[in-house]
Amino acid sequence: KNEVEQSPQNLTAQEGEFITINCSYSVGISALHWLQQHPGGGIVSLFMLSSGKKKHGRLIATINIQEKHSSLHITASHPRDSAVYICAVEETSGSRLTFGEGTQLTVNP
């Protein structure tokens, strides 16, 4: 069993829909990262959080440390949101990251 599990693996939505991507982990962490990988391959950091909730534009990330679970929400989705979204945890033992397999999101116009 992977230390970081994401669901769903693939997600197709219509423009405007509310989207949720989930991440569960099994280890103690100091932080959780949400990353976005564009079709061209580049990876950018969206959020880094250790508790509560963060919001940036149409993106919202939440984390529940007790349940070892995080969610990434996209409101009013747009075709330009189509990408792979990756969850990664930074273990309490150091700065190393352990990654989930990613969620391929496709938003159709």
Add this chain to the structure above:
Amino acid sequence: NAGVTQTPKFQVLKTGQSMTLQCAQDMNHEYMSWYRQDPGMGLRLIHYSVGAGITDQGEVPNGYNVSRSTTEDFPLRLLSAAPSQTSVYFCASSRPNLLGVTYNEQFFGPGTRLTVL
């Protein structure tokens, strides 16, 4: 700032050849790491460094060497390329443990797509 740069972007090798993937960052980050990304798998850590002169193995270090002679550069060397090393390689950097904060935003390079025939 250029951020994290990687060269080359693409490379084709024959089995047994050696080569070095270059990674540089201009943000004065102490922490640098190399990952490989394969279909159906998450990014996996190859080697990492917490500062100049200090390196350590990650999850999949076999067949790779690293060195960190300066804060800016963190090259990854393939000793004798094998088809199993066909992958996309990402270099990343961050500034860990600053003022007691144990986590920081990760900055990724654009990746190197390597094919070993």
